[in-house]
Amino acid sequence: MNHGTRTEGPRGNDPAAARRHAVVVGGGLAGVTAALALADAGVRVTLLEGRPRLGGLAFSFRRGDLTVDNGQHVYLRCCTAYRWFLDRIGGAALAPLQDRLDVPVVDLDRPEGRRLGRLRRDALPVPLHLGRGLATYPHLSLADRARTARAALALKGLDLADPSLDDQDFGSWLTAHGQSARAVEALWDLVGVATLNAVAGDTSLALAAMVFKTGLLSDPSAADIGWARVPLGDLHDRLAREALDAGGVRTEVRTRVTSVSVNGDGGWNVQVPGETITADAVVLAVPQREAHDLLPAGALDAPGRLLGIGTAPILNIHVVYDRTVLARPFFAALGTPVQWVFDRTDASGLQRGQYLALSQSVAQNDIDEPVAVLRERYLPELRRLLPRTRDARVEDFFVTRERTATFAPAPGVGRLRPGARTKAPGLYLAGAWTATGWPATMESAVRSGVGAADAALGALGRPRPRRLFALEEAA
Numbered sequence: 001m002n003h004g005t006r007t008e009g010p011r012g013n014d015p016a017a018a019r020r021h022a023v024v025v026g027g028g029l030a031g032v033t034a035a036l037a038l039a040d041a042g043v044r045v046t047l048l049e050g051r052p053r054l055g056g057l058a059f060s061f062r063r064g065d066l067t068v069d070n071g072q073h074v075y076l077r078c079c080t081a082y083r084w085f086l087d088r089i090g091g092a093a094l095a096p097l098q099d100r101l102d103v104p105v106v107d108l109d110r111p112e113g114r115r116l117g118r119l120r121r122d123a124l125p126v127p128l129h130l131g132r133g134l135a136t137y138p139h140l141s142l143a144d145r146a147r148t149a150r151a152a153l154a155l156k157g158l159d160l161a162d163p164s165l166d167d168q169d170f171g172s173w174l175t176a177h178g179q180s181a182r183a184v185e186a187l188w189d190l191v192g193v194a195t196l197n198a199v200a201g202d203t204s205l206a207l208a209a210m211v212f213k214t215g216l217l218s219d220p221s222a223a224d225i226g227w228a229r230v231p232l233g234d235l236h237d238r239l240a241r242e243a244l245d246a247g248g249v250r251t252e253v254r255t256r257v258t259s260v261s262v263n264g265d266g267g268w269n270v271q272v273p274g275e276t277i278t279a280d281a282v283v284l285a286v287p288q289r290e291a292h293d294l295l296p297a298g299a300l301d302a303p304g305r306l307l308g309i310g311t312a313p314i315l316n317i318h319v320v321y322d323r324t325v326l327a328r329p330f331f332a333a334l335g336t337p338v339q340w341v342f343d344r345t346d347a348s349g350l351q352r353g354q355y356l357a358l359s360q361s362v363a364q365n366d367i368d369e370p371v372a373v374l375r376e377r378y379l380p381e382l383r384r385l386l387p388r389t390r391d392a393r394v395e396d397f398f399v400t401r402e403r404t405a406t407f408a409p410a411p412g413v414g415r416l417r418p419g420a421r422t423k424a425p426g427l428y429l430a431g432a433w434t435a436t437g438w439p440a441t442m443e444s445a446v447r448s449g450v451g452a453a454d455a456a457l458g459a460l461g462r463p464r465p466r467r468l469f470a471l472e473e474a475a
Contacts (some may be wrong), residue, residue: 020042020043020044020280020460020461020462021043021044021045021046021278021279021280021281022035022038022043022044022045022046022279022280022281022282022283022456022460023045023046023047023048023268023270023277023279023281023282023283024038024045024046024047024048024282024283024285025048025257025260025270025282025283025284025285025286025294026048026049026056026283026284026285026286026430026431027047027048027049027051027053027054027055027056027251027253027285028054028055028056028057028058028285028431028445029055029056029058029082029085029236029432029442029445029446029449030056030285030430030431030432030445030446030448030449030452031047031049031056031283031285031286031430031449032047032054032085032236032240032244032449033081033085033430033445033446033448033449033450033453034283034285034428034430034449034450034452034453034456035047035244035247035249035251035283035449036088036243036244036247036249036449037449037450037453037454037457037465038283038453038456038457038462039244039247039248039249040247040465041453041457041462041463041464041465042462042463043281043456043457043460043462044248045247045248045249045250046249046250046251046252046277046279047244047249047250047251047252048252048255048256048257048270048272048277049251049252049253049254049255050253050254050255050256050257051253051254052253052254053233053237053253054236054237054240054241054251054253055232055233055235055236055237055240056236056445057070057071057402057405058070058071058073058232058236058442059232059233059236059237060231060232060233060234060237061233063396063398064396065349065350065351066320066348066349066350066355066396067231067233067347067348067349068231068318068344068348068400069228069231069232069233069316069344069347069357070232070316070400070402071314071316071357071359071400071402071405072227072316072340072342072344072357072359073227073228073232073442074225074226074227075095075225075226075227075441075442075443076215076222076223076224076225076226076443077097077219077221077222077223077224077226078214078215078218078219078222078223079226079441079442079443080443081443081446081447081450082441082442082443082446084446085442085446086235088243089235089239089240089242089243090239090242090243091234091235091239094228094229094230094234094235095226095227095228095229095230095235096226096229097224097225097226098224098225098226099224100120100121100123100221100224101119101120101121101221101223101224101225102118102119102120103118103119103120103225103331103332104116104117104118104328104330104331104332105117105118105119105137105139105186105190105331105332105333105334106331106332106333106334106385107138107139107186107333107334107335108333108334108335108336108384108385109334109335110138110139110335114138117137117138117139118133118136118137119133119137119187119190120133121133121220121221121223121224122220123220124220125220126217126218126219126220127149127152127153127156127217129220130152130216131149134148134149137186137187139186139187139334140182140183140186140187141182144179144180144182144183144186147177147178147179147180147183148179148183148187150177150178151174151177151178151179152212152216152217154177155209155212155213155217156213156217158205158209158213160206160209160210160213160437162206163206163414163415165204165205165206165209166204166205166206166207166411166412166413166414166415167411167412168204168205168206168411169200169201169202169203169204169205169411170188170192170200170201170203170204170205170207170208170209171184171199171200171201171202171203172201173205173208174188174200184200185334186334188200190332190334191211191212191215191216192208192211192212193339193361193362194332194339194340194359194361195211195215195439195441196208196211196409196439197312197314197361197362197405197406197408197409197439197440198312198362198408198409198410199362202408202409202410203409203410203411204409204410204411204412204413204414205411206414207409207413207414207438207439208409210437210438210439211439227330227342228347229346229347230347231347231348252272255272255273256272256273257270257271257272257294258271258272258273259271259294260282260284260294260295260296260427261296262296262424263278265278266425267279267280267426268280268281268282268426268427270282279426280426280460281426281427281428281456281459281460282426282427282428283428283429283430283449283452283453283456284427284428284429284430284431285429285430285431285448285449285452286431287404287431287433288306288307288309288407288431288433289306289307291306291429291431292304292306292307295422295427296424296427298423298424299422299423299424299427300418300422300423301423305415305416305418306416306418308416309407309408309413309416309417309433310407310408310410310413311403311404311405311406311407311408312361312362312364312404312405312406312407312408312409313363313364313367313401313402313403313404313405314359314360314361314363314402314405314406315360315363315366315367315374315399315400315401315402316357316358316359316360316399316400316401316402317357317358317360317374317378317397317399318344318355318356318357318358318396318397318398318399318400319355319356319357319358319378319379319382319394319396319397320350320353320354320355320356320394320395320396320397321353321354321355321356321389321392321393321394321395322352322353322392322393322394322395323353323354323388323392323393324353324354324388325354325356325382325386325388325389325392326341326343326354326356326386326388328343329342329343330342330343333385336381336384336385337360337366337377337378337381338358338360338378338381338382338385339358339359339360339361340358340359341356341357341358341359341382341385342356342357342358342359343355343356344356344357353395356382358378358382367401367403368401371397371398371399374399375397379394379397405440406432406439406440407432407433407440409439409440414435417433417434417435417436418434418435419434419435419451420434420448420451420452420454420455421455425459426456426459428452428455428456429448429452430445430448430449430451430452431445431448432444432445432448434448434451436448436451
């Protein structure tokens with residue numbers, strides 16, 4: 001980048017457009033979404049990312065001949081914003097959805113030959129679409145299945161606009177509605193830990209109700225699962241970069257923003273090493289602690305609230321075997337520390353054997369353990385879960401750690417999450433941690449980018465691009 005102060009020059013012959021320049025700070029899904037939405041509306045955009053790549057915490061890297069995702073990410077059919085994002089970058093075919101929800105669940109506490117159950121749906125109206133799957137789910141007693149159905153109906157009746165839900169924890173609500181410890185383990189936490197990164201007792205009822213009402217009780221197909229069949233970097237970095245380039249966005253990686261301040265012309269100065277970039281609008285699409293450090297005085301009434309939004313870790317364990325040991329694309333597990341196991345063989349480019357990724361949410365107890373300790377802990381569990389591993393050789397074992405993978409969805413977090421608009425004209429916030437109404441997911445990140453772009457476009461006097469805002473707007 002050139003040194004000094006730069007004001008982005010106009011593209012085309014529209015003199016008014018020369019006054020409309022936005023800087024997006026952060027190249028994760030929130031920042032890329034905001035940049036694409038602003039560019040689609042005719043705003044000139046500069047995207048600044050401190051890392052050498054785009055994609056935020058959903059990225060890939062090379063390990064020998066493998067292309068490795070830092071963690072397993074999935075989405076649901078109800079994730080309309082992330083599905084729009086995939087369409088916008090031309091990647092929808094690379095991350096297809098299941099035809100119909102079907103989750104194999106293996107319970108090691110059951111005898112051999114009776115360990116496999118399935119959570120699946122039928123093509124029936126809500127809530128009948130889950131009736132047969134719940135009635136035949138072997139990991140709950142008949143009494144637990146009946147009580148679970150009644151709790152689901154009670155959950156469906158909750159008003160997500162009721163602010164008091166955020167002050168309650170989901171675990172207490174489940175207990176009050178007759179849910180046994182076994183039902184919580186085998187159903188509610190099976191889903192909730194993966195989507196919320198917290199157990200029921202540590203989760204805001206508001207966020208838990210949102211997840212279950214939207215994913216399981218809104219539309220029969222809402223919970224159908226999708227995941228990338230290629231490395232995440234192919235989607236969130238390569239295809240995203242191509243879409244940004246095609247939209248005229250100037251993208252700078254390895255460029256860390258050191259300050260954001262109002263200039264004398266009523267616009268903004270964005271400081272990077274050796275240069276000041278001026279803009280009419282700025283979107284801070286960075287983690288909450290980084291946003292706190294960059295916010296100018298007076299931008300939020302209580303900026304310290306951002307530091308009150310806790311974080312939660314996710315650990316991913318990667319195992320390469322010399323042969324095929326798993327015949328299905330993924331499964332969830334009970335009665336073991338293992339949570340979810342995915343086959344990443346084809347996506348990684350592995351030519352021989354099989355590569356499994358274990359996604360371990362709520363990983364506070366494991367996140368700092370040495371690799372050798374994790375190897376001794378998890379390889380025996382895989383031998384218990386997958387009989388074919390007992391004769392297989394482990395070719396590679398490694399871990400990836402995201403210590404601040406998500407915000408912690410604790411009771412009361414809702415009042416700490418800010419909206420897209422700040423009190424400083426022309427300054428906006430984006431990120432999965434902002435007030436989207438969703439937990440910390442790819443969907444929440446994209447929705448936040450939509451919300452920040454919408455707010456900025458209104459201030460910049462630009463029309464809202466119809467193809468973007470056809471999706472349900474962020475909260």
